[in-house]
Amino acid sequence: MSETETLEPPETKDRAAMLMFALVEIRPETHDIKTFVFRPETGALAYQAGQSMTLKLSLDGETVHRTFSLASAPGRDETVAMTIKAHARGRATRFMHERLAVGDRIEARAPRGRFVIAGRNGDHLALVSAGSGASPLMAMLRHLAATAPEADIAWLHAARTPADLLFGAELAELQRRMPNLKVAMLASQPEPGWFGFSGRLNRRLLSVAVPDFGRREVFCCGPAGFMDEARLIHAAEGGRRQPFHVEHFGAVAPAAPLPVPDDAPEAGFSIRFDGKSFSARADETLLQAATRQTVVIPCGCASGMCGTCRVSLVEGEVAMRHEGGLSAEEEAQGFILACSSRPRSDVTIAS
Ligand SMILES: Cc1cc2nc3c(=O)[nH]c(=O)nc-3n(C[C@H](O)[C@H](O)[C@H](O)COP(=O)(O)OP(=O)(O)OC[C@H]3O[C@@H](n4cnc5c(N)ncnc54)[C@H](O)[C@@H]3O)c2cc1C
Numbered sequence: 001m002s003e004t005e006t007l008e009p010p011e012t013k014d015r016a017a018m019l020m021f022a023l024v025e026i027r028p029e030t031h032d033i034k035t036f037v038f039r040p041e042t043g044a045l046a047y048q049a050g051q052s053m054t055l056k057l058s059l060d061g062e063t064v065h066r067t068f069s070l071a072s073a074p075g076r077d078e079t080v081a082m083t084i085k086a087h088a089r090g091r092a093t094r095f096m097h098e099r100l101a102v103g104d105r106i107e108a109r110a111p112r113g114r115f116v117i118a119g120r121n122g123d124h125l126a127l128v129s130a131g132s133g134a135s136p137l138m139a140m141l142r143h144l145a146a147t148a149p150e151a152d153i154a155w156l157h158a159a160r161t162p163a164d165l166l167f168g169a170e171l172a173e174l175q176r177r178m179p180n181l182k183v184a185m186l187a188s189q190p191e192p193g194w195f196g197f198s199g200r201l202n203r204r205l206l207s208v209a210v211p212d213f214g215r216r217e218v219f220c221c222g223p224a225g226f227m228d229e230a231r232l233i234h235a236a237e238g239g240r241r242q243p244f245h246v247e248h249f250g251a252v253a254p255a256a257p258l259p260v261p262d263d264a265p266e267a268g269f270s271i272r273f274d275g276k277s278f279s280a281r282a283d284e285t286l287l288q289a290a291t292r293q294t295v296v297i298p299c300g301c302a303s304g305m306c307g308t309c310r311v312s313l314v315e316g317e318v319a320m321r322h323e324g325g326l327s328a329e330e331e332a333q334g335f336i337l338a339c340s341s342r343p344r345s346d347v348t349i350a351s
């Protein structure tokens with residue numbers, strides 16, 4: 001591995017600070033997926049392949065935050081790219097697809113996230129994606145193409161129809177440059193003339209597409225059910241000793257309940273956040289309480305995994321149980337996840 005690959009994900013002192021970007025290109029990928037290319041106004045951005053960034057968008061006067069993976073590889077040029085699906089009833093993604101234009105300026109938080117290729121054990125890898133879940137994996141593959149072109153990589157990418165499959169031309173080009181890259185495409189609704197794999201992800205199909213799946217370290221991104229299935233197959237193929245990394249794009253399960261102290265006040269505790277105040281009961285998370293009272297705390301997965309809702313605990317006490325969205329170092333530095341923390345006293349938090 002090169003020196004840059006062994007670095008921990010970049011930790012800036014002020015990661016909550018907003019950075020300004022100019023939108024320099026919009027590239028259609030499929031009928032409902034586009035790649036947005038941004039140029040940071042502060043110069044090249046430090047990030048690792050697989051990390052994500054939270055955009056601050058103004059939808060007709062209302063501010064919303066949405067997190068998107070960076071599909072670009074770090075260190076290639078000064079721009080960063082995000083490959084984004086417009087959800088049928090998605091507010092932010094429809095806005096981005098329909099209203100954003102080249103030249104627009106957008107604020108975003110510095111990249112973050114622990115779903116990174118840099119921490120891998122070796123170069124015997126499987127990348128498994130569905131839909132726009134290909135985005136962080138493409139960042140990883142682009143990075144490996146530049147830093148470890150001999151890496152032994154099997155990529156299985158799934159989509160509904162062949163026309164929905166992402167990055168086909170670039171993957172074919174990368175296969176010419178990366179002698180040990182194997183790519184398998186899976187369409188759940190194939191069309192006449194389709195020569196790839198057909199149907200839904202299952203063990204038989206995966207054992208043909210990636211015969212040594214259980215011996216590979218896996219990076220997986222797609223809908224929760226798809227990732228659960230891939231993980232079960234990996235374990236069944238003997239992969240229990242190989243790391244299986246996942247990135248969730250949406251809420252998985254609400255934060256697990258925690259015991260509520262008998263003396264917790266019924267009216268809840270007082271929470272101060274960046275100059276705003278709201279109350280939170282001992283049995284609800286800071287994020288749930290903030291949302292109920294229309295205070296915006298940026299949120300991605302709402303399940304303690306992505307780190308989007310990270311805030312500093314300035315004063316007070318919380319009970320926190322998360323799913324890996326915060327590193328031990330961040331906890332030691334006094335950061336908490338609003339989606340996974342319940343108040344145990346009056347609390348002051350800051351972005
Ligand atoms: C760490 C992380 C990385 C992400 N990276 C990407 C990325 O690279 N590309 C990308 O397109 N998206 C990505 N997402 C998802 C993204 O943040 C948004 O949640 C999603 O695009 C929908 O936003 P919206 O405002 O359009 O939808 P909303 O208005 O929030 O939701 C509208 C409807 O869409 C449904 N919905 C929302 N999100 C999803 C989802 N992910 N899958 C299926 N249905 C959904 C909701 O249930 C709701 O019914 C990522 C999320 C996280 C947490």
Ligand code: FES
Nearest residue numbers: 300301302307339
């Ligand atoms: S919103 Fe993802 S960790 Fe809290």
